[in-house]
Each structure stands twice: as C-alpha cells, then as structure tokens.
Amino acid sequence: MKTPTWEKVLKEILILLVIFFFMMPIFWLVTTAFKFGRDAFAIPPKWIFFDYTLRNFEQVLTETKTGRFMMNSIIITTGTTLLSLALGVPAGYAIARSKTKFINLSSYFFLLLLMIPPIAMLIPFYLIMRDLHLLGSYLAVILLDTAFDAAFVVWMMRSYFQGVPQEMEEAALVDGASHWQSFFQVALPLSIPGIIAAALYCIIFSWNDFLFALMLTSPSTKTIPLGILASFSASEISWGHMAVTSLFAIVPAVIISLFLNRYFVQGLTMGATKG
Amino acid sequence: MLAPLLIFVVAIAIYPLLFSIYISFFKYRLTDPNQVRTFVGLTNYLDAIHDQDIRKALINTLIFVIGTVSLEIVVGLGMALLLTDESRRIHITRAFLLIPMAIPPLVVGLIWKSLYNADFGVIPYYLKALGVDVGRGPLGELSTAMPAVILIDIWQWSPLLMVIFLAGLKSLPQEPYEAARVDGASRLQSFLHITLPLLQPIFLIALLLRTMQSFKVFDIIYATTAGGPGTKTTVLNFHIFTVGMTFFNMGYAASLANILLIIVAIISVIYVIVLERQQL
Numbered sequence: 001m002k003t004p005t006w007e008k009v010l011k012e013i014l015i016l017l018v019i020f021f022f023m024m025p026i027f028w029l030v031t032t033a034f035k036f037g038r039d040a041f042a043i044p045p046k047w048i049f050f051d052y053t054l055r056n057f058e059q060v061l062t063e064t065k066t067g068r069f070m071m072n073s074i075i076i077t078t079g080t081t082l083l084s085l086a087l088g089v090p091a092g093y094a095i096a097r098s099k100t101k102f103i104n105l106s107s108y109f110f111l112l113l114l115m116i117p118p119i120a121m122l123i124p125f126y127l128i129m130r131d132l133h134l135l136g137s138y139l140a141v142i143l144l145d146t147a148f149d150a151a152f153v154v155w156m157m158r159s160y161f162q163g164v165p166q167e168m169e170e171a172a173l174v175d176g177a178s179h180w181q182s183f184f185q186v187a188l189p190l191s192i193p194g195i196i197a198a199a200l201y202c203i204i205f206s207w208n209d210f211l212f213a214l215m216l217t218s219p220s221t222k223t224i225p226l227g228i229l230a231s232f233s234a235s236e237i238s239w240g241h242m243a244v245t246s247l248f249a250i251v252p253a254v255i256i257s258l259f260l261n262r263y264f265v266q267g268l269t270m271g272a273t274k275g
Numbered sequence: 276m277l278a279p280l281l282i283f284v285v286a287i288a289i290y291p292l293l294f295s296i297y298i299s300f301f302k303y304r305l306t307d308p309n310q311v312r313t314f315v316g317l318t319n320y321l322d323a324i325h326d327q328d329i330r331k332a333l334i335n336t337l338i339f340v341i342g343t344v345s346l347e348i349v350v351g352l353g354m355a356l357l358l359t360d361e362s363r364r365i366h367i368t369r370a371f372l373l374i375p376m377a378i379p380p381l382v383v384g385l386i387w388k389s390l391y392n393a394d395f396g397v398i399p400y401y402l403k404a405l406g407v408d409v410g411r412g413p414l415g416e417l418s419t420a421m422p423a424v425i426l427i428d429i430w431q432w433s434p435l436l437m438v439i440f441l442a443g444l445k446s447l448p449q450e451p452y453e454a455a456r457v458d459g460a461s462r463l464q465s466f467l468h469i470t471l472p473l474l475q476p477i478f479l480i481a482l483l484l485r486t487m488q489s490f491k492v493f494d495i496i497y498a499t500t501a502g503g504p505g506t507k508t509t510v511l512n513f514h515i516f517t518v519g520m521t522f523f524n525m526g527y528a529a530s531l532a533n534i535l536l537i538i539v540a541i542i543s544v545i546y547v548i549v550l551e552r553q554q555l
C-alpha cells in the first residue's frame with residue numbers, strides 16, 4: 001500500500017507544527033539571554049534580528065550569586081545521586097536475585113514510596129529538621145531527595161538485573177565468592193548502562209527540585225531554581241538576567257536529552273512501564 | 276544488601292509520615308510564640324470536610340488533572356504516530372522533543388509566564404494582532420488562567436507520553452496488520468481496530484502514571500499564577516503548601532497532606548496492580 005502524496009505533505013506539516021510548539025519557548029529563552037532590555041521588551045517581538053550582546057551573562061556572573069547557586073545545585077545533585085545509587089543499586093540487585101515471594105513484592109513498596117506527594121513528606125520532614133537544627137543544610141535536602149531517588153533506583157535496577165544472565169554469578173558463588181563479591185565483580189560491570197540511566201534520573205530529579213529546596217535551604221545553600229526567582233524579586237525585573245540564569249539551570253536537561261538520549265529514554269520507559 | 280536502604284527509608288520516609296499522622300491530631304501553629312501543641316483529635320480532618328477552600332481546591336485539581344492528562348495522552352499519541360520512522364532526521368527531532376520534560380518545572384513556568392505577559396509577551400501580541408481581547412493576559416483572566424496553565428503542563432509532559440507510546444507501538448506484533456491488509460482493510464481501519472485495542476494496556480499505564488503526577492503539580496502554579504486570579508488555579512497541593520509553609524498552621528496542613536496522600540495512594544495502588552497484571 002503506497003502512502004498518498006497529500007498524506008505525506010500533511011505529515012510533514014504536522015511534524016513542523018510539533019517542532020514549532022515544543023521548541024519555540026526554548027528558542028525564545030535562548031535568544032532573550034542575548035538581548036538588550038529594549039529588544040527583550042520590543043513590540044513587535046524580535047525573533048532573530050536584534051543586537052546580540054553578552055552583557056546579561058557578564059552581569060549575572062559578576063553581580064549576582066548565580067555561581068554560588070550553581071555550586072550548591074552541583075553539591076546537592078552529586079550527593080543525592082551518589083547516595084541514591086549506593087543505597088538503591090545493591091537493594092535492586094538483592095530483590096532481583098531473591099527467590100522469596102515476599103522480597104519480590106517489596107519492590108512495589110518502593111514504587112509506592114516514589115508516588116507519595118512531596119508535600120506530605122515535606123511538612124513533617126521540615127519540622128524534624130527544624131528540631132535537629134538541620135534546616136538550611138545541604139544534608140536536609142540531600143536526605144529528602146534521596147528518599148525519592150533511591151526508591152526509583154531500586155525499582156529500575158531490579159528490572160535491569162532481572163535481564164542480566166545469572167550463570168556467571170552462580171559460577172562465582174560456586175567458586176566461593178560472597179554475594180557482595182559476585183555483585184561487585186560480575187553483576188555490576190554488566191549493568192553499567194542501567195546504572196547510567198538510573199543516575200540520569202537522579203540527576204534530573206534533584207537538579208530540578210524546587211519545593212524541597214524552597215523550604216529546606218538557607219540563603220547560603222540556595223539552589224539554582226531559587227536563584228532564578230531571586231532575579232524576579234530584584235527591584236527591576238530583568239528578563240535578560242532571568243533568561244541567562246535559566247540557561248544555566250537547563251544545561252543538564254539539554255545535555256541529557258541530546259547526548260545521553262539512549263540512556264534517558266531507557267530510564268523513562270523502564271521506570272514507567274516495565275514490571 | 277537490602278538492609279541499608281530499608282533503614283534509610285524507615286528513618287527518612289516512614290518516620291516522617293507517621294509523625295505527620297501524629298501532628299495532624301493537634302492544633303499546632305509555628306507562629307505561636309510558645310509553640311503549644313493542643314490535642315484536638317479528628318477536628319482537623321472534620322474541618323477539612325467543611326472547608327470551602329478545600330472544596331474549591333479539589334475541584335480545581337480535578338479540572339487540572341482531567342484537562343492535562345486527557346490532552347497529553349492525545350498529543351503524546353499523535354507525536355508518537357508522527358515520529359515512528361527510524362530515519363536520522365526523526366531520531367534527532369525526537370531527541371530535541373525530550374528537552375521540555377527535563378527542564379526544571381519552575382523554569383518552564385517562568386518561561387511561559389514571560390511568553391504570556393500581557394504587555395510585552397509574544398503570545399498576547401499575536402492574539403491582539405488577530406483581534407482577540409487579551410485583557411490582563413492569559414494568566415490574569417478568570418476564564419483563561421486554568422487553560423493557560425494546562426497548556427504549560429501539556430508542553431512539558433506530552434513528550435513523556437510520546438516516549439511511552441513509542442515503546443508501546445514498537446512492541447506491537449506485525450501479524451494482525453498483515454492479515455488486515457490481505458483482507459483489504461484501510462490504514463485507518465487497521466489503526467482503529469488493531470492499533471488502538473492493542474495499545475490499551477499502554478493507555479492505562481499512561482493514564483494512571485500521569486494522573487498521579489498531575490495531582491502533585493506545584494512548581495508551575497507557584498511560578499505563574501500563585502493560585503490566582505482569585506483562587507482559580509489553586510490546586511490542592513498548592514493550597515496545602517500555603518496553609519503549612521506560609522501560615523505555618525502545621526496540624527491542619529498535615530491533615531490536608533494526609534488526605535492528598537490517601538487520594539494519590541489509591542491511584543498508585545491501582546497503577547501497581549495494573550503493572551503486576553501486565554507482567555503475567
């Protein structure tokens with residue numbers, strides 16, 4: 001059956017519409033970062049032809065604390081990702097290799113944990129951190145982010161390990177290796193793609209988090225999304241500054257979507273559909 | 276190997292949740308200088324049932340959830356059908372389309388807030404050029420605020436559904452299509468009578484997954500409307516935040532959060548049962 005020409009043309013038009021709808025806001029953000037104030041506010045809007053400038057970047061880097069906020073985001077994201085993997089990967093392995101029905105079902109417990117509304121955890125957690133005098137520390141945010149991320153890592157790594165053949169591990173166990181040894185020396189090296197996919201999820205989740213950081217950080221531990229809000233509260237709203245700070249905030253998203261695409265898609269589909 | 280995680284989860288997740296149930300039985304305001312906690316039993320929960328604000332927030336949440344989830348499924352499926360080819364061009368297009376869902380939702384909200392701005396936003400400018408009266412901008416008018424916020428959510432999350440539907444479309448068996456072709460079925464017929472029924476499990480997963488996530492919307496609302504105009508876009512999650520973290524009425528906020536938790540937990544359990552069935 002041949003596709004009629006009009007259908008091909010229609011399909012191309014629809015694809016272009018989809019691209020326009022999803023890329024237009026990002027294009028607008030990127031160009032605004034390079035605009036002078038007068039062009040950012042220009043009526044009619046200037047899409048391509050305007051005076052390009054790096055002034056916004058200069059000002060954001062020298063006059064605001066964006067560098068500090070980036071550093072805080074990096075610290076919190078790194079801490080969360082490492083802790084989530086350290087806790088979640090062995091647990092996912094243990095569940096995948098367990099022959100007990102009860103332990104197999106426990107992976108659903110972690111899936112349910114993942115679905116708890118963040119606000120329901122934040123309210124009691126905020127009070128607990130206040131009593132422990134940990135409000136405003138990196139640790140408070142890292143711990144709460146990890147509760148959600150580790151649950152995802154378990155869920156994903158369990159299905160990943162189930163797809164990894166067990167014969168070599170069994171051979172290692174027969175040769176006298178411990179469970180931890182066969183995990184580290186046999187199973188782990190075979191699961192690097194799965195671990196990358198799980199790590200990407202952790203990175204995006206904790207980098208993009210706003211609610212937890214809003215309540216748990218102090219002015220010196222603020223993360224980048226909070227820094228963007230700060231460019232609004234300044235006396236004059238500068239869309240240029242907002243755009244530049246936002247560009248810094250979306251760097252991981254762009255890198256992961258475009259260059260680590262394969263792992264990202266794998267993490268998304270495994271997290272959502274595979275049991 | 277499970278033990279370290281279990282200890283962590285009990286300390287960081289289970290204990291706070293139990294603590295949340297505990298304080299939901301108290302009248303407890305952080306603004307109170309003496310920090311008194313008065314035991315009030317189920318009063319907070321009973322108050323919530325009669326609270327008009329909660330009722331409004333719940334209705335807004337349902338409008339938001341139904342609007343976003345249904346439209347995202349349609350858009351996501353449409354995108355998946357348009358972009359099934361394995362050519363290099365389509366691969367690159369798909370990669371770019373994943374960017375929105377990886378961007379911090381707060382940033383997404385702020386980008387759209389500037390696009391929607393009544394005075395110099397791009398969208399009102401072109402609407403005005405078409406002769407539409409934009410008033411205080413899409414986010415500022417009672418009639419358009421909710422649709423405007425829903426559109427932002429569609430922009431961010433339709434790509435996720437595209438990914439899920441693409442995986443579903445790839446896993447479909449080829450035989451029914453060949454049989455249908457031999458029988459002279461049109462492509463529309465095979466789509467309606469083969470593809471859609473076979474995708475049913477994927478629809479269910481997409482529906483439940485996005486419903487759960489949509490119930491928890493917060494960042495976009497915070498960044499764009501802060502619940503306004505009036506209480507038009509005050510969803511449950513945002514309302515709880517206001518009660519707890521702006522007015523520091525912790526006992527009441529905890530009881531509201533627990534109610535939200537129960538709603539989401541019911542959907543989650545259905546989701547888990549569906550996943551478990553699928554596997555068998």
